Amino acid sequence: MFIKILAAIDGKDTSMKALMEAKHLAISNHGTLRIVYVATEETDPKASLKLLTQAKSTIGDGVTLDTRVLYTEAMYGVTGIVDALANGAREWGADLVVLGSSHRQALERWVIGSVAEQLLSKIDASLLVVRSQ
Numbered sequence: 178m179f180i181k182i183l184a185a186i187d188g189k190d191t192s193m194k195a196l197m198e199a200k201h202l203a204i205s206n207h208g209t210l211r212i213v214y215v216a217t218e219e220t221d222p223k224a225s226l227k228l229l230t231q232a233k234s235t236i237g238d239g240v241t242l243d244t245r246v247l248y249t250e251a252m253y254g255v256t257g258i259v260d261a262l263a264n265g266a267r268e269w270g271a272d273l274v275v276l277g278s279s280h281r282q283a284l285e286r287w288v289i290g291s292v293a294e295q296l297l298s299k300i301d302a303s304l305l306v307v308r309s310q
Contacts, residue, residue: 179273179303180208183266185215185292186232191277195307196232199275202305203240210242211269215249215261222246255292262292263299271302278308 184199186192196212203210212232216225229244236242247265249257266274276293293306 178208179203179206181211181269181271182206182208182273182275183211183213183262183269183271183302184275185213185262186228187214187277188228189277191307191309193232193235193277194309195275195277195305196235198305198307199273200236200240202273202275203242208241208272210236210240211271212236212242212244213247213262213265214245215247215258217249217257255295258292259295259299262296266300266302271300273303273305274300275305275307278306 179202182199182203184196186196199210202208212229214225214228216222225246229246233242233244245265247261249261262274265271274296276296278293293304297304
């Protein structure tokens with residue numbers, strides 16, 4: 178049973194689809210949903226908060242939720258994102274992490290990997306990757 182569900186968003190359609198799946202899981206399990214966005218030092222703080230506010234309003238009522246901006250210093254690749262998500266999930270005690278799939282091309286995936294693949298080795302929580310279809 179998933180009680181603490183962490184949903185990572187990035188503003189893309191797949192992450193919003195993943196967010197809705199996380200909402201349904203939180204409701205059906207009477208759990209808590211935490212929506213997170215990973216930002217770097219160069220990310221506009223207002224844009225981060227706007228994205229989280231939009232996500233919160235998309236969720237609406239019916240679920241206990243909060244939002245967080247997770248910061249990373251790494252600007253390139255996915256390592257900083259993965260570390261920020263892993264730390265955020267661990268510190269909060271998440272039972273489940275929900276992500277949207279980005280559908281990277283084979284070469285790009287080979288060079289930089291994927292957030293989901295790297296996150297699997299860094300968290301104790303279950304991981305749900307939601308595809309765009």
